[in-house]
Amino acid sequence: ALYEHKVFVQGAVWNIDSFDQWGVELGKVLAKRVEPALTEGADVPGLDPSTKALVAAYRTLKNASEN
Numbered sequence: 407a408l409y410e411h412k413v414f415v416q417g418a419v420w421n422i423d424s425f426d427q428w429g430v431e432l433g434k435v436l437a438k439r440v441e442p443a444l445t446e447g448a449d450v451p452g453l454d455p456s457t458k459a460l461v462a463a464y465r466t467l468k469n470a471s472e473n
Contacts, residue, residue: 417424442448443461453461 413424416422439450440453440457440461443450443453444464447465450461
């Protein structure tokens, strides 16, 4: 609790909302694009190479565990 209090006080001093979670909200938006690739096996256009590789690895592991 001390760490959270420290973060709150620093944010108040610097006039920053220390608990604004814009990154979390952005992650939710981006996850909605990737979810069909994971749950339905659908091809999702516009994914970057890193995300495509992670989706492929997930599918490989999932298929191996089902067999």
